[in-house]
Amino acid sequence: MSKPKIGLVGYFGWGNFGDELFMEAHKQFLSDDYDLEVVHDQLDQPYFSNAALNKLKDYDGFLIGGGDLVNPNAVSSLYWREEYLQKPVFVHGIGCPNLKVKQSRALDYFHNFFSSDSVKYICLRDIESKNYFDTVINPKIETVTYPDAVFAMDVPTIKRDPKNKILGVVLRSHKSLIGEYEQVRKAVDEAKSLGYQVRIIVAAFGKLGEGDLTVSKEFASTDENIIYSNDLMELCKSLGECNLVLSMKFHALVVGSMYSVPVIQLSSTQKNRNLFRYMQRPDLLGNYHDSELYRKIPPIPAPIHSLLVRKLKRDAAQGYSALIDSMNKVFYK
Structure with missing residues (x-):
């Protein structure tokens, strides 16, 4: 049986430290059971060539994540496309950068997006974002919160010279x-x-x-x-x-x-x-x-x-366990 093909939606490819680490964390925890591929193919708007847009239908599902993605002032055409909702959607590790705005056109869009039956899992990276998201976005499914996904990944060991500060x-x-x-x-x-x-x-x-x-x-x-x-x-x-x-x-x-x-x-x-x-x-x-x-x-x-x-690493790893459980229920029934 071939592995389900998951389209990764995020700020990948620009060389931003956190987002590229996010990608490494995805690979570490998901690549054994899922075929992962970034969906966009351009680093400037509109981010997608016609070929990349046509390819969206070939993915089995989409994983959206990487940071401050719920912006009450704008809806990104990279992260939040209606085409994604044609397949199961999993949202992991996102944050809400502005907790003061309670009403806007963007927030209305997010409410509609997260009211879709296609959205199977939503993880916020901190309790403040979760509380705002649950109240203002009012998603259809229950959300969870775990520390930033990068905390879960393995990092190389280092040696510090005690003589140098x-x-x-x-x-x-x-x-x-x-x-x-x-x-x-x-x-x-x-x-x-x-x-x-x-x-x-x-x-x-x-x-x-x-x-x-x-x-x-x-x-x-x-x-x-x-x-x-x-x-x-x-x-x-x-x-x-x-x-x-x-x-x-x-x-x-x-x-x-x-x-x-x-x-x-x-x-x-x-x-x-x-x-x-x-x-x-x-x-x-x-x-x-x-x-x-x-x-x-x-x-x-x-x-x-x-x-x-140790707690940050353990809790973030548990976040990936929750994500994997949700994905497995969809793709490995």
């Missing part, structure tokens, strides 16, 4: 950020005065990595190493070898935590606040333009507790 810095290029890393530079210089070595980690590659690399080169001083790689596991290791990380990116926080590395988040987004609340580490929530940011650099960082790390 390393600060990792993860920046991003974005139209809303116009040369505003002055306070981050001040924090990095403070870390160097406390004995940290500094490495600038480019947590992206491909199309997105080019912009992040440019920003990283502009930011780095001559005595600061830049880590750039299209190998996801090398990027994970470079984060894991740090003692402390300053990051503009959510999944640097996720991966750092998997190695017990405290990550001071430089963007106070909803998903960051939700995760730090869960981890009971409000001390790690920061902002890249905060003039007091440098004060958050400790001489000796307090690691993420190993019990919490």
Whole structure:
């Protein structure tokens, strides 16, 4: 019997660290029993060639996931297509980035989408998103919540040199950020005065990595190493070898935590606040333009507790078990 063919719907192929890790997690947990294939074939709108659109009918089902996908202000033509509802749909690990908007055309669309009998499973990545989704979207089926799917995946082992204290810095290029890393530079210089070595980690590659690399080169001083790689596991290791990380990116926080590395988040987004609340580490929530940011650099960082790390991994793996059970009920009756 051939394996069911599942179309993967997500921000895959652009080189974004978190989404490419999401893909690796899918492969680790699903590829033994399911044939996985990304559905889109273009990295610019409309994302689908005619051939790719015609191919949608050939999939046995669709798995949608990867992050802040329930946007109350817009409906993505990549993630939420009516064609997907012609087959069983499974939604895993999504988040709601804006919990304040309660009514919009996009939310009406999401309500209709998630009222379809084709939607078999819905997993939100945090309880705040679940509560909002259940109340505002009001799906037809019961939802579940598990930590971000990347927490479930296996990461390579690392060795830290006890003689060296390393600060990792993860920046991003974005139209809303116009040369505003002055306070981050001040924090990095403070870390160097406390004995940290500094490495600038480019947590992206491909199309997105080019912009992040440019920003990283502009930011780095001559005595600061830049880590750039299209190998996801090398990027994970470079984060894991740090003692402390300053990051503009959510999944640097996720991966750092998997190695017990405290990550001071430089963007106070909803998903960051939700995760730090869960981890009971409000001390790690920061902002890249905060003039007091440098004060958050400790001489000796307090690691993420190993019990919490194990719980995050276990709970995220249970999320994949729930997803697999749901898929198996459809495809392996």
